[in-house]
Amino acid sequence: xxxxxxxxxxxxxxxxxxxxxxxxxxxxxxxxxxxxxxxxxxxxxxxxxxxxxxxxxxxxxxxxxxxxxxxxxxxxxxxxxxxxxxxxxxxxxxxxxxxxxxxxxxxxxxxxxxxxxxxxxxxxxxxxxxxxxxxxxxxxxxxxxxxxxxxxxxxxxxxxxxxxxxxxxxxxxxxxxxxxxxxxxxxxxxxxxxxxxxxxxxxxxxxxxxxxxxxxxxxxxxxxxxxxxxxxxxxxxxxxxxxxxxxxxxxxxxxxxxxxxxxxxxxxxxxxxxxxxxxxxxxxxxxxxxxxxxxxxxxxxxxxxxxxxxxxxxxxxxxxxxxxxxxxxxxxxxxxxxxxxxxxxxxxxxxxxx
Numbered sequence: 590x591x592x593x594x595x596x597x598x599x600x601x602x603x604x605x606x607x608x609x610x611x612x613x614x615x616x617x618x619x620x621x622x623x624x625x626x627x628x629x630x631x632x633x634x635x636x637x638x639x640x641x642x643x644x645x646x647x648x649x650x651x652x653x654x655x656x657x658x659x660x661x662x663x664x665x666x667x668x669x670x671x672x673x674x675x676x677x678x679x680x681x682x683x684x685x686x687x688x689x690x691x692x693x694x695x696x697x698x699x700x701x702x703x704x705x706x707x708x709x710x711x712x713x714x715x716x717x718x719x720x721x722x723x724x725x726x727x728x729x730x731x732x733x734x735x736x737x738x739x740x741x742x743x744x745x746x747x748x749x750x751x752x753x754x755x756x757x758x759x760x761x762x763x764x765x766x767x768x769x770x771x772x773x774x775x776x777x778x779x780x781x782x783x784x785x786x787x788x789x790x791x792x793x794x795x796x797x798x799x800x801x802x803x804x805x806x807x808x809x810x811x812x813x814x815x816x817x818x819x820x821x822x823x824x825x826x827x828x829x830x831x832x833x834x835x836x837x838x839x840x841x842x843x844x845x846x847x848x849x850x851x852x853x854x855x856x857x858x859x860x861x862x863x864x865x866x867x868x869x870x871x872x873x874x875x876x877x878x879x880x881x882x883x884x885x886x887x888x889x890x891x892x893x894x895x896x897x898x899x900x901x902x903x904x905x906x907x908x909x910x911x912x913x914x915x916x917x918x919x920x921x922x923x924x925x926x927x928x929x930x931x932x933x934x935x936x937x938x939x940x941x942x943x
Contacts, residue, residue: 647793648660648663649663649667649670649671649674649712650708650790650793650794652671652675653671653674653675653678653704653708653712654678654701654704654794656675659671659672666713670712670713673716674708674711674712674716676716677707677711677716677717677722678704678707680719680722681700681703681704681707681722681725681726682700683722684722684723684725684726685698685700685703685726687723687726688726688727688729688730688758689758691732691756691757691758692730692757692758692759692760693757696759696760697760698726698729698730698760701791701794701795702729702791703725703726703729705787705788705790705791705794706767706771706787706791707725708787708790709783709784709786709787709790710771710777710779710783710787717775721775724774724775725771725774725775727770727774728767728770728771728774728775729760729761729767729770730758730759730760730761731758731759731761732756732757732758732759733756733757733759734754734755734756735754735755735756735757736752736753736754736755737752737753737755738750738751738752739751739752739753762873762940763863763865763869763872763873764784764869764872764873765865765868765869765872768784768872781868781898781899782899784868784871784872784898784899785899785934788871788872788874788876788899788935789876789935791875791876795875817857817859817885817942818884818885820857820858820859821853821854821857821859821885821905822907822913823857824852824853824856824857825849825853825857825905825913826913827840828840828843828844828849828853828919829913829918829919829920829921830918830919830920831843831844831915831918831919832917832918832919833845833846833915833916833917833918833919836848837849838851838852838864839852840852844915844919845915846867846902846903846904846914846915847864847865847866847867847869847870847903848864848915849914849915849919850862850870850887850903850904850905850915851863851864851865851870853905854939859885859942860939860940860941860942862939866898866900867889867898867900867901867902867903868898868899868900868901870887870889870900870903870937870939871889871899871900871903871934871935871937872899873939873940874887874889874937874938874939875937875938875940876935876936876937877935877936877937877938878936879936882906882936883906883938884906884907884908885905885906885907885942886905886906886936886937886938886942887903887904887905887906887936887937887938887939888903888904888905888906888912888924888933888935888936888937889902889903889933889934889935889936889937890902890903890904890929890932890933890934891932891933891934892932893932899934900934901932902914902932904922906924906936907921910923910924910925911923911924912924
């Protein structure tokens with residue numbers, strides 16, 4: 590008695606027969622194509638949208654900050670967002686001018702910084718009212734009551750002096766404090782992603798598209814300031830070999846990465862940098878294109894440990910693809926290694942250290 594033919598064998602024979610028949614083979618191919626074509630089309634569309642997102646974002650930033658005709662190729666939603674943001678920028682300009690008029694000692698707001706943060710928080714969202722625009726700008730300053738001596742002339746022409754009080758706006762240089770003010774005043778949460786986006790928008794407007802190019806490292810540029818770089822290095826090199834200590838911020842405790850940078854910049858006299866985190870320092874910097882990075886600038890990294898905010902590690906750039914940082918122990922590191930390239934975030938420059 591013959592053994593029964595297995596189901597698998599029957600299926601295999603049927604497949605061989607089908608593939609041997611050219612007409613049937615083409616029919617199967619067309620059927621598979623019809624089934625898969627919608628899926629393929631969706632994948633192509635998604636890839637196209639993703640590849641175009643950065644271009645649309647950069648175009649929107651350029652149009653909002655620089656003006657110009659909005660092309661018909663810009664998606665309709667983006668057109669509305671751009672027009673709303675332009676209107677907000679007009680209101681912000683008025684508020685910035687008003688606050689600048691209340692300052693002393695030649696201080697003034699960085700209007701590009703104010704607008705970049707506003708853009709990062711409100712592009713695509715419902716635009717705040719005129720009053721809210723002024724409240725937003727007020728987040729960048731504090732108000733102090735001061736006294737001054739004034740001359741008063743009475744009805745008979747006699748002059749006397751007297752003290753009067755007045756209010757002055759004082760610029761806040763620490764963006765961490767600014768973001769805290771925005772959260773409290775505007776009733777919103779400012780995420781680390783918002784802060785990173787604001788910094789990138791600021792750098793895009795200030796330095797152009799090269800500021801956010803992360804494809805390769807370039808290291809020209811002269812050291813910061815006349816004599817400043819030497820003072821910075823003299824202080825920084827004192828602590829080479831010190832151990833890494835989480836939370837450390839001075840020689841008696843040793844340092845972590847941000848504690849080391851804050852101490853070195855402050856003690857060298859290059860820049861007064863009160864103790865803060867790597868993200869806190871990142872938020873105070875203008876991002877610098879790689880081809881404009883100078884020895885003495887700062888280099889930031891992300892994702893070196895979880896939950897660190899926008900920037901998780903920081904070092905002092907010393908040129909030739911090297912940094913000096915609080916590793917384990919404090920010492921030099923090559924930025925071109927796979928690890929640091931993977932985690933690279935940006936080069937940054939503190940105000941006034943050009």
